[in-house]
Amino acid sequence: MSNIKPSLAKGTRDFSPQEMVKRNYIFDTIKTVFKKYGYSEIQTPSMENLSTLTGKYGDEGDKLIFKILNSGDFLSKVKPELLAQANSNAVISSISEKALRYDLTVPFARYVVMHQNDISLPFKRFQVQPVWRADRPQKGRYREFYQCDVDVVGSDSLLNEAEFILIYQEALSDLGLKDFTIKINNRKILSGIAEVVGKPELIIDMTVAIDKLDKIGLDGVIKELLERGFTEADIDRLKPVILLEGTNEQKLDSLKTVLSVSETGLKGVEEIETVFDYLSSMLKASSSINPNVELDITLARGLNYYTGCIFEVKTNEVAMGSIGGGGRYDDLTGMFGLKNLTGVGVSFGADRIYDVLQELNLFPESAAAGTRVLISNFDKEAERYALPILQQLRGANIATELYPSSAKLKKQMSYADDKNIPYVILIGSEEMGNGVLTLKDMKSGQQDKLTVAAIIDQLKFN
Amino acid sequence: MSNIKPSLAKGTRDFSPQEMVKRNYIFDTIKTVFKKYGYSEIQTPSMENLSTLTGKYGDEGDKLIFKILNSGDFLSKVKPELLAQANSNAVISSISEKALRYDLTVPFARYVVMHQNDISLPFKRFQVQPVWRADRPQKGRYREFYQCDVDVVGSDSLLNEAEFILIYQEALSDLGLKDFTIKINNRKILSGIAEVVGKPELIIDMTVAIDKLDKIGLDGVIKELLERGFTEADIDRLKPVILLEGTNEQKLDSLKTVLSVSETGLKGVEEIETVFDYLSSMLKASSSINPNVELDITLARGLNYYTGCIFEVKTNEVAMGSIGGGGRYDDLTGMFGLKNLTGVGVSFGADRIYDVLQELNLFPESAAAGTRVLISNFDKEAERYALPILQQLRGANIATELYPSSAKLKKQMSYADDKNIPYVILIGSEEMGNGVLTLKDMKSGQQDKLTVAAIIDQLKFN
Numbered sequence: 008m009s010n011i012k013p014s015l016a017k018g019t020r021d022f023s024p025q026e027m028v029k030r031n032y033i034f035d036t037i038k039t040v041f042k043k044y045g046y047s048e049i050q051t052p053s054m055e056n057l058s059t060l061t062g063k064y065g066d067e068g069d070k071l072i073f074k075i076l077n078s079g080d081f082l083s084k085v086k087p088e089l090l091a092q093a094n095s096n097a098v099i100s101s102i103s104e105k106a107l108r109y110d111l112t113v114p115f116a117r118y119v120v121m122h123q124n125d126i127s128l129p130f131k132r133f134q135v136q137p138v139w140r141a142d143r144p145q146k147g148r149y150r151e152f153y154q155c156d157v158d159v160v161g162s163d164s165l166l167n168e169a170e171f172i173l174i175y176q177e178a179l180s181d182l183g184l185k186d187f188t189i190k191i192n193n194r195k196i197l198s199g200i201a202e203v204v205g206k207p208e209l210i211i212d213m214t215v216a217i218d219k220l221d222k223i224g225l226d227g228v229i230k231e232l233l234e235r236g237f238t239e240a241d242i243d244r245l246k247p248v249i250l251l252e253g254t255n256e257q258k259l260d261s262l263k264t265v266l267s268v269s270e271t272g273l274k275g276v277e278e279i280e281t282v283f284d285y286l287s288s289m290l291k292a293s294s295s296i297n298p299n300v301e302l303d304i305t306l307a308r309g310l311n312y313y314t315g316c317i318f319e320v321k322t323n324e325v326a327m328g329s330i331g332g333g334g335r336y337d338d339l340t341g342m343f344g345l346k347n348l349t350g351v352g353v354s355f356g357a358d359r360i361y362d363v364l365q366e367l368n369l370f371p372e373s374a375a376a377g378t379r380v381l382i383s384n385f386d387k388e389a390e391r392y393a394l395p396i397l398q399q400l401r402g403a404n405i406a407t408e409l410y411p412s413s414a415k416l417k418k419q420m421s422y423a424d425d426k427n428i429p430y431v432i433l434i435g436s437e438e439m440g441n442g443v444l445t446l447k448d449m450k451s452g453q454q455d456k457l458t459v460a461a462i463i464d465q466l467k468f469n
Numbered sequence: 470m471s472n473i474k475p476s477l478a479k480g481t482r483d484f485s486p487q488e489m490v491k492r493n494y495i496f497d498t499i500k501t502v503f504k505k506y507g508y509s510e511i512q513t514p515s516m517e518n519l520s521t522l523t524g525k526y527g528d529e530g531d532k533l534i535f536k537i538l539n540s541g542d543f544l545s546k547v548k549p550e551l552l553a554q555a556n557s558n559a560v561i562s563s564i565s566e567k568a569l570r571y572d573l574t575v576p577f578a579r580y581v582v583m584h585q586n587d588i589s590l591p592f593k594r595f596q597v598q599p600v601w602r603a604d605r606p607q608k609g610r611y612r613e614f615y616q617c618d619v620d621v622v623g624s625d626s627l628l629n630e631a632e633f634i635l636i637y638q639e640a641l642s643d644l645g646l647k648d649f650t651i652k653i654n655n656r657k658i659l660s661g662i663a664e665v666v667g668k669p670e671l672i673i674d675m676t677v678a679i680d681k682l683d684k685i686g687l688d689g690v691i692k693e694l695l696e697r698g699f700t701e702a703d704i705d706r707l708k709p710v711i712l713l714e715g716t717n718e719q720k721l722d723s724l725k726t727v728l729s730v731s732e733t734g735l736k737g738v739e740e741i742e743t744v745f746d747y748l749s750s751m752l753k754a755s756s757s758i759n760p761n762v763e764l765d766i767t768l769a770r771g772l773n774y775y776t777g778c779i780f781e782v783k784t785n786e787v788a789m790g791s792i793g794g795g796g797r798y799d800d801l802t803g804m805f806g807l808k809n810l811t812g813v814g815v816s817f818g819a820d821r822i823y824d825v826l827q828e829l830n831l832f833p834e835s836a837a838a839g840t841r842v843l844i845s846n847f848d849k850e851a852e853r854y855a856l857p858i859l860q861q862l863r864g865a866n867i868a869t870e871l872y873p874s875s876a877k878l879k880k881q882m883s884y885a886d887d888k889n890i891p892y893v894i895l896i897g898s899e900e901m902g903n904g905v906l907t908l909k910d911m912k913s914g915q916q917d918k919l920t921v922a923a924i925i926d927q928l929k930f931n
Contacts (some may be wrong), residue, residue, distance in 0.1 A: 013579040013805045016516045016567045021580055023587070024509030024594065031510070043863050045840040045870035047486030047888075048493070052613050053515065053569075053599060054478045054535075073516075074538040076565055078603040082557040090552045095544040103538055105478045107515075117475040118483055125485070127887035129873060132486065137515060141540040151514050164873035166852075173860075285856065292857035293864060343475045378507040390628075394747065395754035398635075401505050402755060408507035411591060411626035425589035426509075 018142070018150030024377065025427075029361065029370050033182065034135055034155065037355055040178040041133040041157050044170055049132045051114040053139075057106045063113045063342060071141045073150075074103040107139040111156045112352075113342070119160055120343040128161030135357075147358065158352025160339055165278060168316045168335065169285035171353045175320055175331060176298035182360065183369035186323040187330070188299050192306035193279055194313050194334075196262060199272015200248055200304070203265060204241045212236060214307035217249050221305070225249065248304060255283065255302045262304070278315060312336045318353055325363050330356045377406065379466055380430040380446075381423045384410040389434045396432075396444075396459055403463045423449055430466065480604070480612030486839065487889075491823065491832050495644065496597055496617065499817055502640040503595040503619050506632055511594045513576040515601075519568045525575045525804060527773075533603045535612075536565040569601040573618045574814075575804075581622055582805040590623030597819075609820065620814025622801055627740060630778045630797065631747035633815045637782055637793060638760035644822065645831035648785040649792070650761050654768040655741055656775050656796075658724060661734015662710055662766070665727060666703045674698060676769035679711050683767070687711065710766060717745065717764045724766070740777060774798045780815055787825050792818045839868065841928055842892040842908075843885045846872040851896045858894075858906075858921055865925045885911055892928065 015021065022030060038048070060072055082090065085101040108114055111134045119130065135155045142148055157174065159167050175189050201210035212235035216228050223231070228249065229242055237245070248265055251258050259276055266272030279302060290297055308319050308329075315335035322330055333353030340348045364370050380400065382393045393409050400407040408428075410419045423431050433445040433454075443456045446465070457465065477483065484492060500510070522534055544552065547563040570576055573596045581592065597617045604610055619636065621629050637651050663672035674697035678690050685693070690711065691704055699707070710727055713720050721738055728734030741764060752759055770781050770791075777797035784792055795815030802810045826832050842862065844855045855871050862869040870890075872881045885893050895907040895916075905918045908927070919927065 013521050013582055014518060015583070016514060016518050019514030019516060021514070021584070022512040023584070024511055027510040027512060042839070043866065043868045045868060047839050048489040049486055050484040050489060052478060052481030052483070053601070054481060054613065056476060056478050059475050070540070073540075075569070076536040076538050076561070078532070078535075080557045082555040082560060085555070087555070090555060093544040093547070093549070093552060095542045098544060099538070107537075120475055121477070122483070122485070127884050129884075131870075139515070151516065159873075162873045166871065166873045288853055288856035289860045290857075293860045295860075295864065377504070377509050381507075391750055394750035395752075398751045398755045398757075402757065404505065406505045406507060408593075409628065411621075411624045411628045422589050422591075 016150070018144030018148075020149060020151070028377070029364070030357070032370065033357055033360055033364070034153075036181050037155060037178045037357075038133065038135065040174055040181065043177075044131075044174055046131045046133045046157050046159075049115075049118060049134055050136060051108070051111075051118055051134070053108055053137070054105045055108060055114060055117070057100070057104055059117055060106050060109055060113060064109055068109065072109050073107040073139045073141050074099060075105040075107065077102055077104055108136070109140060110138050111136060111154045111354075112158075112339075115156070115158060116340045116343055119348070120340050120345045123345060129159050129167075130161055131157075131159045133157040147362070149358070153357050155355040155357050156352055157354070158333075158350055160348050160350040163349050165281045165316075166285050167351050168278075168282045168318075169289065171318065171333065171351070172282070172286060172298055172300055173289065175318075175353065177295070178355065179320070179330075179360075180296065182364060183367070183371075184322060184324065184363070186299075188301050188321050188323060190301050190303040190306050190319045190321065191279060191282065192302065192304055192317045193275035194315060194317060195271050195275030195278065196266070196304055197275075197307065199266040199269035199275055200245070202269045202271060204237070204244050206237060206241060209236055211311075213245070217245075217305045218307040220249060251304055255300070258302045258304075275315075282316065308332050308334070314338075316351070322363055325366050327359055327363055328356075330359045330363065378408050378426060378428045379406045380408075380432060380462075381419065381426075381428045382407065382409045382432045383416065383419050383434060384413050385416075385435065386413045389413075389439065392439050393432075393434055396434075399459055400463060400466070403467060405463065405466050420449075432462065478612070480606030480610075482611060482613070490839070491826070492615075492819070494832065495819055495822055495826070496615075498643050499617055499640045499819075500595065500597065502636055502643065505639075506593075506636055508593045508595045508619050508621075511577075511580060511596055512598060513570070513573075513580055513596070515570055515599070516567045517570060517576060517579070519562070519566055521579055522568050522571055522575060526571060530571065534571050535569040535601045535603050536561060537567040537569065539564055539566055570598070571602060572600050573598060573616045573816075574620075574801075577618070577620060578802045578805055581810070582802050582807045585807060591621050591629075592623055593619075593621045595619040609824070611820070615819050617817040617819050618814055619816070620812055622810050622812040625811050627743045627778075628747050629813050630740075630744045631751065633780065633795065633813070634744070634748060634760055634762055635751065637780075637815065639757070640817065641782070641792075641822075642758065644826060645829070645833075646784060646786065646825070648761075650763050650783050650785060652763050652765040652768050652781045652783065653741060653744065654764065654766055654779045655737035656777055656779060657733045657737030657740065658728070658766055659737075659769065661728040661731035661737055662707070664731045664733060666699070666706050668699060668703060671698055673773075675707070679707075679767045680769040682711060713766055717762070720764045720766075737777075744778065770794050770796070776800075778813070784825055787828050789821055789825055790818075792821045792825065840870050840888060840890045841868045842870075842894060842924075843881070843888075843890045844869065844871040844894045845878065845881050845896060846875050847878075847897065848875050851875075851901065854901050855894075855896055861921055862925060862928070865929060867925065867928050882911075894924065 061069055081102045085098055089097050137151050137153050139151050172189055179187055197214050198210055201207045201213050216231040220228050232242055251261055262276050306317055306319055308317055313334035314337040317334040318332055319329045320331035335351035337349045339350035384390050397407055397409045429449055431447045438444050445454050446457050446462050447454045523531055543564045547560055551559050599613050599615050601613050634651055641649055659676050660672055663669045663675050678693040682690050694704055713723055724738050768779055768781055770779055775796035776799040779796040780794055781791045782793035797813035799811045801812035844859055846852050859869055859871045891911055893909045900906050907916050908919050908924050909916045
């Protein structure tokens with residue numbers, strides 16, 4: 008056995024009891040909303056066949072997939088000449104058949120294709136599981152992190168898009184966020200703009216450039232557009248679109264004019280309008296706060312695969328990247344040979360949401376709830392006296408501990424403090440004599456003399 | 470992009486919505502009990518440094534650890550002569566620095582050592598996470614499976630042992646199991662027996678043999694003992710111990726006689742008696758069923774590391790291996806240089822418990838609870854009418870879906886059936902006219918005419 012000081016693998020994290028309670032609070036809150044909207048949980052394995060993952064995330068992505076070494080004499084399958092060349096890339100497929108999940112979308116597509124005879128469409132699923140990426144670790148970027156995805160496949164209704172906006176609204180509000188913006192765009196509007204400018208083939212270059220408006224400003228965007236093959240004349244036509252202002256209605260009106268000759272562009276506008284219509288109908292009789300939805304045609308997130316609406320969520324209370332995003336992809340399962348199955352989904356950035364709640368001090372006290380009461384243990388006699396009481400409290404569903412051996416009061420109190428246990432029951436000879444225990448409130452320091460029944464009453468409803 | 474029919478990696482599983490609900494039911498039930506007994510959740514990363522895991526599970530275990538291939542040009546660090554020899558074992562440490570978690574115990578030991586300055590002892594933690602083993606897959610044995618562990622370190626009190634018995638009792642009862650046996654033994658009793666027979670060095674051989682009593686019978690055990698170096702005279706002394714019968718008290722009395730010359734053996738008997746004392750004191754004022762605890766000195770589970778009490782749980786309702794087990798290990802963190810920290814813990818076999826509940830039909834109907842009600846969608850007008858109702862129902866915390874497009878009634882009904890949705894709301898022209906909707910109970914087929922408010926009342930308390 009080695010005896011070295013152990014360390015964590017680079018880019019990975021332990022989660023302490025305090026962190027777990029907060030993380031579970033976030034996941035549970037979000038999952039509750041998913042369920043209310045009719046989504047069901049699935050899980051897929053951590054490891055997939057390497058062939059399932061390769062080629063789905065681009066060349067850069069492929070490099071970031073963690074590959075698992077075959078068991079046994081893995082080198083025996085490698086051609087000697089490849090070994091002699093020490094060519095790592097050429098050897099991979101011979102020594103590794105499996106890899107760790109890189110995201111939840113490709114495994115979900117595999118799931119849908121493999122289980123297509125068992126699931127009924129539309130299939131509404133959510134999935135909250137870790138993914139692994141061999142990225143260079145840095146602040147806020149880990150090699151193992153949780154994704155929290157909700158998707159529906161097999162329904163082209165824009166009701167789904169409207170519901171995702173409400174899911175964001177409800178989940179983030181339930182978590183205590185007060186000021187956040189749900190941005191929406193549509194790939195077809197971007198296609199329409201590129202079409203109208205006369206450069207449909209440059210749609211990716213165009214959107215990559217205008218996506219940076221926030222960061223590099225209009226001059227920066229224009230510079231980049233020129234570099235990417237647009238002319239001054241093109242830019243004159245693009246400028247009013249890039250600088251689109253006003254309410255969502257005003258923006259949609261302007262776009263209708265600009266895109267009047269593009270069938271695709273107008274379809275995109277119509278889709279956004281339909282989503283807005285759904286929203287206002289759904290919220291008609293509702294007392295909940297209307298979501299703050301903003302049409303933002305500079306939003307280009309994941310354009311490579313999104314084909315319809317695109318979403319991104321930003322909090323306005325803390326400086327932080329997006330805390331969620333998603334969109335519609337018309338051919339999710341095509342990569343596995345099942346054509347024409349449309350999907351739409353969004354995800355929540357749990358790590359960032361954690362940081363936001365932490366910074367805004369939004370974790371409720373109940374999200375620290377562990378043991379409610381510690382029974383002190385001064386000697387064998389008090390311990391024996393405490394044992395049935397311990398089970399009585401637990402029988403009333405009160406999380407209770409008896410300090411497991413007799414120890415100095417100070418030590419037991421600091422144990423309660425460290426574990427954030429709000430109450431301590433003190434059992435001394437007086438208490439054993441008259442059956443009235445001392446309940447100490449660790450926050451206020453107040454001590455009350457109470458019977459076990461009275462303590463149960465107080466702790467149950469506190 | 471490849472276009473092949475996708476498959477699962479060997480020995481791994483997808484979990485469908487129906488399976489997830491049942492799995493979550495098991496995990497949630499067990500976690501609730503852990504918390505009630507003062508245990509807190511932690512999580513550790515899926516990947517650990519290979520050096521953290523190697524040498525902890527024996528040579529066979531080391532082979533079953535899934536190793537992760539280093540990123541980038543992993544062959545560049547391998548000495549050319551090793552490559553030329555194609556010596557897989559000699560190459561591993563050069564091309565793999567990380568590996569997948571093999572169990573939850575070693576990562577927990579690493580956690581305790583790394584965070585020793587932040588945690589206060591005794592540290593009571595539970596952990597429910599997947600582990601990975603490169604075992605040959607077979608029925609009931611997977612390469613990825615969940616472990617569900619609860620341990621305390623830094624307390625030598627036998628109260629902990631007693632509490633684990635109650636945790637088993639409570640969690641398994643809560644899951645609906647009625648007849649199960651919690652077996653207990655103590656390593657020190659086994660040591661004492663080997664000592665009394667005069668073959669302390671053969672303790673492992675002795676326990677491995679008598680552990681098989683159930684499977685191979687007394688004659689088989691005797692044959693194996695002879696093969697493993699025991700004499701006929703030894704066996705004469707062992708026989709009454711192997712065949713120990715009667716109540717726990719009778720067994721303990723017999724052992725006291727047999728082990729009267731072994732200090733270690735008597736200590737083991739005393740530890741078991743103390744655990745039984747704790748149990749009866751704790752249960753004195755309790756109305757819950759007394760656990761069925763059985764002293765079984767043939768129980769030798771994990772003898773390599775257990776130093777005190779040993780546990781194993783078997784259901785008597787279904788033929789199935791053990792559904793839980795554990796014990797005390799006096800030197801959990803010694804492997805990472807932190808000496809003299811005692812630990813004790815048990816685990817639940819979630820996959821086996823799943824199979825038992827399935828076979829006994831013990832999953833409650835609520836463990837299938839997904840969407841409560843589907844609103845049908847016949848045309849655009851009915852859809853528009855339904856939208857605010859959809860949000861009203863969700864506002865009352867009723868999981869509700871609107872079928873996302875107009876479709877034939879049959880299709881919508883079979884969607885509800887497939888998803889086990891218990892109610893469907895039908896909205897036709899009559900309903901839109903008078904505001905009274907039709908609520909169909911999918912099980913009984915009964916249809917009621919009700920207002921939205923009445924539907925909310927009925928679904929909330931049903």
